[in-house]
Every structure is written in C-alpha cells, then in structure tokens.
Amino acid sequence: MRRFNTLFVVALCSLFLAACGNLGSSSGTSGTTTSKGTQLTGQAASGDYQSVIKNGRYVTSKSRGVNVSQNDNQYNLKSFESGLLTVSKKVYSPSKYIFEEGQYLSTNTVQNWLARKSKSNPTGLNPVNNGKTGANTRNPIYLQQMEEQDYMKQNGKKLTLSGVTIGLGLNSIDYYQKQNYGATYETHISNATIQREGRQIANQVLARLRKKAALRNVPITIALYKQASDDSLVGGNFFSYSVNRGSSTSVGSWKAISEKNYVYPTTSSSSSTGNSNDESSFENFKTQIQNYFPNLSGVTAQAHYVDHQLSGMNVSITTQFYSETEIISFTQYLQQAAQKYLPSGAPIDITVKSAEGVQSFLSRDQGEKKFTSHVFDSY
Amino acid sequence: MRRFNTLFVVALCSLFLAACGNLGSSSGTSGTTTSKGTQLTGQAASGDYQSVIKNGRYVTSKSRGVNVSQNDNQYNLKSFESGLLTVSKKVYSPSKYIFEEGQYLSTNTVQNWLARKSKSNPTGLNPVNNGKTGANTRNPIYLQQMEEQDYMKQNGKKLTLSGVTIGLGLNSIDYYQKQNYGATYETHISNATIQREGRQIANQVLARLRKKAALRNVPITIALYKQASDDSLVGGNFFSYSVNRGSSTSVGSWKAISEKNYVYPTTSSSSSTGNSNDESSFENFKTQIQNYFPNLSGVTAQAHYVDHQLSGMNVSITTQFYSETEIISFTQYLQQAAQKYLPSGAPIDITVKSAEGVQSFLSRDQGEKKFTSHVFDSY
Known part of the structure; x- marks a missing residue:
C-alpha cells in the first residue's frame, strides 16, 4: 500500500516540479530588488514565521509529498509538521528568521534514505533486511518520515540561509506484511530503542548534510519524533532535539522535549x-x-x-x-x-x-x- | 427519492421526539424562576438572536427535519433558513426578541401542507394532480418547503410569544418523473407565477394559523423565497414579505426584497x-x-x-x-x-x-x- 502511494505521489510531484520549472533558482541564498523577485507572505499572527515567495510563487519543498505517502495515520503528518515548527521556534525566533520549505533534500534523496540499506540502496538509513519475519527477530523500519525546514535571515534585500531543522519520525510500531497483500503484523519498538536508533540516524544525517557546500557552516537542528500507532486519534510527539553549530559533523548533545498528546x-x-x-x-x-x-x-x-x-x-x-x-x-x-x-x-x-x-x-x-x-x- | 428521504427523516424525527419527551411544555408562553427552567443561549455576536433553552435542553422545531428532505440542493436549505432570519431581523429586532424554533406547525401538518391537495389530503397547499404529464400542461408543485420561526419577548422571567415568521419556498423549476424511477423532467415556473401562487398560499397559511388560539393575536410575518435550481452552486433568494398584525386573517400588503445570489x-x-x-x-x-x-x-x-x-x-x-x-x-x-x-x-x-x-x-x-x-x- 505504502509503496503504491509513494509511486503515485512521485508521479504527482514530477508533474508539479515540471509545472514549477520557472520558479528560478532554488538556492538558499538569493535576493533581488525587483518586485518580481523574492517577497514574504507577511505574518498571520505574531509568533508565526513569514515565508518566502519567489517570482510570485510559493517555494514548495524539494521533497514535497513524500511524507503524505509515508503516513497511514494522517494525524502523524500534521502533528509532525506543526511540532517541527514548534521546535524550530525554540531555536530560530520567528521575529528574526523567515521560513522556507526544505530546498536541499530532494524527493529522491529522502526516499532512498527512508528505505532499507541494501546493495542497490547504500544510503538507506533503515537496517538491512535480515530475511526474518518474526516480530522480534526481523529488523524493523525505524525511520518512517523525515522533513527539512529552512530558515533564512533578511539582510537588506538579501535572504541568507541561516538555519536548518531536520525532523526524524521514528516508529513506535512498525507495521509489516510477511507476504505481499498478506496480513499485517506489528513490531513494537521500545522508547529506549527509538531513542538509540534516532540518535544514531541523526548522526549520519548531520554528517551527510555537512557534505553539501551550502549547509557546511549553517546551524542544523535535528529533532526526534515518536510516531503514534496507526489507530491513534492523535499524532505522536517530539521527545528530543539537538542544535548543532555550523561545521560540527557529529551531534554533540541532546535536549529533552516533554510533550504528550x-x-x-x-x-x-x-x-x-x-x-x-x-x-x-x-x-x-x-x-x-x-x-x-x-x-x-x-x-x-x-x-x-x-x-x-x-x-x-x-x-x-x-x-x-x-x-x-x-x-x-x-x-x-x-x-x-x-x-x-x-x-x-x-x-x-x-x-x-x-x-x-x-x-x-x-x-x-x-x-x-x-x-x-x-x-x-x-x- | 424525495419520498424515501422523507420517510427516513420522519422515522428519525419520531426517534428524536421520543427522546425529547421530557422537554416539558412546548407552549410559547412559559417561564420559571428556577435555573432548571427557561434559559437563553446568549448572543455570539451583536445582531444575532439569543435562543431558548428549556430545562437545559435546546427546543427543537416541531417540524424538525422536514426541510432537509424537501431540498435536493442543500444550498437552498441553508440559504432559506438564514434568509428567513434576515427577514425576521427587519421586523423583530434581535435586541428585543428571542428566537425559538417553530412550535406550532408539526411535522405532520407541514408534510400535509407541502403535498398536493387531494381527497385524502384536503389541507395540501399544492394543486391537485390533473393527471397530465406535459411540462406545461401538468399542475406543478409550487410550494417546496416551509418553515416557522417563533419570536418571544422577555417580561421579567416570563417569555411571551410576540411574533411568528413563516417562510414559503417556491419552486422556479419543479422536477418530476412521469414514472417511478423514470427520467426526470422539469416544469419551469415564471417569476410572475411564483409571486401569484406564493401570495395565494400565504393567504391560506395566514388564515389557518389564526385558527390556532396561541397565534390568534400575534404578528405573523410571511416571506416568499424563490428556490434555486437543483444544479445551482448557490441558494435561491427571498423576494417579498408581508407583516400582518395580530388578528388579521388575510395578507394586506407585500414589500419587495431585492436580493440576488x-x-x-x-x-x-x-x-x-x-x-x-x-x-x-x-x-x-x-x-x-x-x-x-x-x-x-x-x-x-x-x-x-x-x-x-x-x-x-x-x-x-x-x-x-x-x-x-x-x-x-x-x-x-x-x-x-x-x-x-x-x-x-x-x-x-x-x-x-x-x-x-x-x-x-x-x-x-x-x-x-x-x-x-x-x-x-x-x-
């Protein structure tokens, strides 16, 4: 099911990306003086971020739509994204920073990272398939969704990328089939394991992002989210985050977030x-x-x-x-x-x-x- | 279709009426000094009516749900009901009057009045079936929906019925079948005919209401509404209303309403x-x-x-x-x-x-x- 959704959304996204071809440069640092250049949406409420308009168009995420297909429970989607904004507000004040949808992780990159590691997918952040199907003997999918948010500072008429937030959504229950179209089984993942695996994945993500020239010296905040079960009537919650100053390539310290729904x-x-x-x-x-x-x-x-x-x-x-x-x-x-x-x-x-x-x-x-x-x- | 809907809603309504048996007296004049007696909802916005709570419960209409089944286009339903409130506000100021759902016309009465006149239904306000099926030779259904709204004045702790508004929804197109489950045909009704028939029906309704003791001496406002077609993306509109002082048994004069959607x-x-x-x-x-x-x-x-x-x-x-x-x-x-x-x-x-x-x-x-x-x- 998830795979089909993913394919469908990929198809949709390529349509949109094609349609948005005239968005111009998607580089984080850009800025023009013409009214056709970069604009801001304005704030709806104090405490909200303004966001970036380029050439009259909203700058959508480079991995737009991936998370929609990664969540069988839509509460996890909304909760994850608003929660990530809340974490960002702790680090990048909405009065100083401007929000832009993630521009550095593409649909392709995110999909590869969210998949299992394998010969054909060496960048997969989820463990290799060990061939077992027992709830506690198999390797579960730990990382279910991820999202990048970019934060810019305005300097005169120029916007400069000044912070990135990455959210990692980690399964508390991994749903799986033993056969295609077969019954659904569950691997329950303990809080301790979620934290251990989340931190380990965060380290890898930080190191990889530092290899991108534009992100080498930018503060990168990584936040860990525990996904709610598929039958939950409320989303999961962020439980930990880490602010990493420019150029650091491994996560130094974690702060706890005490949030529950x-x-x-x-x-x-x-x-x-x-x-x-x-x-x-x-x-x-x-x-x-x-x-x-x-x-x-x-x-x-x-x-x-x-x-x-x-x-x-x-x-x-x-x-x-x-x-x-x-x-x-x-x-x-x-x-x-x-x-x-x-x-x-x-x-x-x-x-x-x-x-x-x-x-x-x-x-x-x-x-x-x-x-x-x-x-x-x-x- | 409409008939099945009607039956379904009647069944539902009887359930609700049964469930609401402990609402107590539904007489228009009532009032107690205990907190368990009559209360008001308070105004959400200035210009809105307060409404009546009796024994902690909302007083629903005695013909609740009939109009839901009478409208194949839901825009006609909302537009009719809010429009009727707007007409009422011209006559009964929300600062002086309190709204109550109609308590004098029962589901049964309204359903009989909305049907065709016949031997078995002498009170039908729509014309007898003349047996013809031609769009312009048959007698169309003129009156599609009707609604009663009651307006009370507060005198100390007592609420007294001080005004009634009746809305009559008149078809601009009457949809009909020549055979059960057959194709749908349309009789188009001119504005002149809508007005003529509407006024004639209003006269009958006023005379009938005056026969009810509680309504004999109360001002009764009657407003005429032209239903939009079933494929319209907006409801119809009120085009005329008449305020009739207590005890008058035929409509004296009509005022035009210039409203369009x-x-x-x-x-x-x-x-x-x-x-x-x-x-x-x-x-x-x-x-x-x-x-x-x-x-x-x-x-x-x-x-x-x-x-x-x-x-x-x-x-x-x-x-x-x-x-x-x-x-x-x-x-x-x-x-x-x-x-x-x-x-x-x-x-x-x-x-x-x-x-x-x-x-x-x-x-x-x-x-x-x-x-x-x-x-x-x-x-």
Whole structure:
C-alpha cells in the first residue's frame, strides 16, 4: 500500500516540479530588488514565521509529498509538521528568521534514505533486511518520515540561509506484511530503542548534510519524533532535539522535549490520561452539551501537554443538524458552555461538523477568557 | 427519492421526539424562576438572536427535519433558513426578541401542507394532480418547503410569544418523473407565477394559523423565497414579505426584497453576474493566488447582493496540500491577497479545503479592513 502511494505521489510531484520549472533558482541564498523577485507572505499572527515567495510563487519543498505517502495515520503528518515548527521556534525566533520549505533534500534523496540499506540502496538509513519475519527477530523500519525546514535571515534585500531543522519520525510500531497483500503484523519498538536508533540516524544525517557546500557552516537542528500507532486519534510527539553549530559533523548533545498528546474521553483500552482534572472538565462539558442538544453523535478532544501542563486542546463535535438555526443556537450555547466547563488557560479550538462538513467553529487563544465563534453560512 | 428521504427523516424525527419527551411544555408562553427552567443561549455576536433553552435542553422545531428532505440542493436549505432570519431581523429586532424554533406547525401538518391537495389530503397547499404529464400542461408543485420561526419577548422571567415568521419556498423549476424511477423532467415556473401562487398560499397559511388560539393575536410575518435550481452552486433568494398584525386573517400588503445570489467565476451557461467590477476583482484574486500556489483545483465564490450592492461573499478554495507548512504559508498569503484584490466593504469569508476537509479559514466583518485567519491544526 505504502509503496503504491509513494509511486503515485512521485508521479504527482514530477508533474508539479515540471509545472514549477520557472520558479528560478532554488538556492538558499538569493535576493533581488525587483518586485518580481523574492517577497514574504507577511505574518498571520505574531509568533508565526513569514515565508518566502519567489517570482510570485510559493517555494514548495524539494521533497514535497513524500511524507503524505509515508503516513497511514494522517494525524502523524500534521502533528509532525506543526511540532517541527514548534521546535524550530525554540531555536530560530520567528521575529528574526523567515521560513522556507526544505530546498536541499530532494524527493529522491529522502526516499532512498527512508528505505532499507541494501546493495542497490547504500544510503538507506533503515537496517538491512535480515530475511526474518518474526516480530522480534526481523529488523524493523525505524525511520518512517523525515522533513527539512529552512530558515533564512533578511539582510537588506538579501535572504541568507541561516538555519536548518531536520525532523526524524521514528516508529513506535512498525507495521509489516510477511507476504505481499498478506496480513499485517506489528513490531513494537521500545522508547529506549527509538531513542538509540534516532540518535544514531541523526548522526549520519548531520554528517551527510555537512557534505553539501551550502549547509557546511549553517546551524542544523535535528529533532526526534515518536510516531503514534496507526489507530491513534492523535499524532505522536517530539521527545528530543539537538542544535548543532555550523561545521560540527557529529551531534554533540541532546535536549529533552516533554510533550504528550491524549485523546479524551479516554477509552478503556487506552487508559492513559494527561491530567485527570482536565479530563473531568472535558467530561462535564461533554455531558452538558449532550443534554442540551438531542443527538450529538461524537464529542472528543485532542489534549496536548508540554511539561505536564495542558498547552492546547482541539475539541471535535460531530452531529446531524436539521437547520441552520440549530447550528447557530448550538454554537452560541457552546460559547457559554466551553467557557464554563473547559480548562482555562490553554488555547482551545472547537470544531462542529456534520456529514456535510464543518458547520461552525469556536476558538480561544492563550490567555483569553472568551471564545470567539464563526458559523459557516451559505448564500 | 424525495419520498424515501422523507420517510427516513420522519422515522428519525419520531426517534428524536421520543427522546425529547421530557422537554416539558412546548407552549410559547412559559417561564420559571428556577435555573432548571427557561434559559437563553446568549448572543455570539451583536445582531444575532439569543435562543431558548428549556430545562437545559435546546427546543427543537416541531417540524424538525422536514426541510432537509424537501431540498435536493442543500444550498437552498441553508440559504432559506438564514434568509428567513434576515427577514425576521427587519421586523423583530434581535435586541428585543428571542428566537425559538417553530412550535406550532408539526411535522405532520407541514408534510400535509407541502403535498398536493387531494381527497385524502384536503389541507395540501399544492394543486391537485390533473393527471397530465406535459411540462406545461401538468399542475406543478409550487410550494417546496416551509418553515416557522417563533419570536418571544422577555417580561421579567416570563417569555411571551410576540411574533411568528413563516417562510414559503417556491419552486422556479419543479422536477418530476412521469414514472417511478423514470427520467426526470422539469416544469419551469415564471417569476410572475411564483409571486401569484406564493401570495395565494400565504393567504391560506395566514388564515389557518389564526385558527390556532396561541397565534390568534400575534404578528405573523410571511416571506416568499424563490428556490434555486437543483444544479445551482448557490441558494435561491427571498423576494417579498408581508407583516400582518395580530388578528388579521388575510395578507394586506407585500414589500419587495431585492436580493440576488451569484456564483463567480460565471460560467458561459450562467452568464448573469451581480456586478462586473466585483467579478473582475474576484478574477484578479483568483489569478493571483493560482500563480502563487502550484495546484489550486478550485476557486469559486458565492456573491450576495442586496439592493444591487454586494453585501457578502463566500470564497471557497479547494486543493491538495502536501504539508501543514504549505497550509500556513498559503493562509498568510491569502490574508494579503484578499485584502488587496477582493471587493472592500462587504463581509467576506474564505474557506480553504482539501480532500481531508477544511484546512483554514479567513474572515473579514462588515466595515473592517483586515482579514482574520485560522488554520485548523491537529496534535
């Protein structure tokens, strides 16, 4: 399945790359004075990076689309990419640096690196196939996805590459087939092994990147991400990162990242919870709105913890609505109920969906008390 | 098809009604002093109605779900219901009145009224079946959907029914089959006929409502809506309304409503446009963002005109994204481009979708200059 997806995406990508042939130079250091040259997108919110526009076009990643095909669970994709931005913000301040999609690792390179090492693929970062099929005797695929992000500094009208972040997504469970189209088996990988293999792969990646002239003297941050299982309703999490100053060819030291994601309500099978107070707050909210509205079919939340503190929540409410006025009234009610019952302090998004798509949404930013709301209307 | 839908929804509704048996009295005049009694949802935005909560539950319409089954084009459903709220706001100010879903017309009543008049259905508001099947010789179905909205005034802790609005949705095209499961034919209905039939039906509805004790002395507003065709990408529009003071049993006078909806870009088949300046603004915006982002698959807008002035626009952008960073950058860019290219003055919503659903959205309220944006993230 993954292989077919990959081929499909490669085909798509070559189309796009062909279509984008007039993007001009993709070198990291570039800058012109004409309005047709390099521009920035502007910031949507303080704390976001501006990004680079070249000749009126967005500069897409050189390995665009590879990660889409590498993730059977789409939560791992979004979580990995936003998480990598969060790590980058610790190192490259959005007020000083400008974001550009990765320009140094091509689709081909990334695909080779993500594959197993073999005679035909000497650059593979995953272990050779040892021919065994037992869950604990085979060599699992450790590295599932990787992403490069480039960070530029503006100097007058010139943008200079001033930092690179590499994210490495490591499997906690490697899914595999013993035969093509056969049953799916799982190799579970311990946290200790994930860390050991991740660090070892990071060392190799750093050494390889230093061989590229443009990256020889640029700070390179490498962050390690533990992929969630394929049936998870929330993505995995970054657990470690390392900032490597220009010219260093092996990773010196690692810093721990304490981030965890949970799904509320917790099911009996996944009894782990981030914080029982937050969970009961959510349960109260859920009970309250289910009493209010006759047939809510799903009320769940993703809760994100940093250093054991709730740092964000995405609530998803699914139901069938029978009129626009029901959606409006329900959204008004949610505004009250969310403020009253959901944990205060952390930013919270609430999305209200029906079979026809998103109907309304509410949001509260960090430090605010009230929720703002929007009902998606139609003329 | 419609019949099966109807049956299905009736079945669903009876389930809900059963489940809501403990809603207590649904009489329009009620009010208690306990916190378990009648409450209000609060306003999400000034200019919105508060709505009624009874015993912690939302008071759903007595004919809930009928309109869902009456519309093969869902744009007619949303547009009809929000449009009816807009008409009501002209008559019953949201600062003085509180909204309640219709409590006087039951599912059964509405279904009978929406059907053809016949021996077994003497209350049908659509003409008898004359047995003919020619597009212009048969009697078409004029009345496609209807909705009741109740408006209450608060007096101390008591809510009193103080106004009712009835919307009548009238077909511009009646779709019919000559045989069950056969080909679909169309009877086109002229604007003059829509108005004549609509007024005549309104008269009957008013007279019938006056026979209900609770509605005898309440102002009743009736509004006429022209349904869009089933293949339209935008809903129909209200074109006329009448405010009838308490106890009047026939409609006195009608006021015109000048509202029109258009889809941009206009297709060659639907060459009508609201305003060519607005359309070229939208075309510029579209060209600009399609240059910026490599593979936007759809950029369309619903434009809403009141008295020939643009009074709102919903822009919908569909594409495949290959990373969260692409969505963030694209949204930032849209914020600039929308402010620069889209018509100023009118409120505008922009929704960015992929196959996985809504990815981000931007919005500018009436009188504002900048767009606010939100990217739907996932942990």
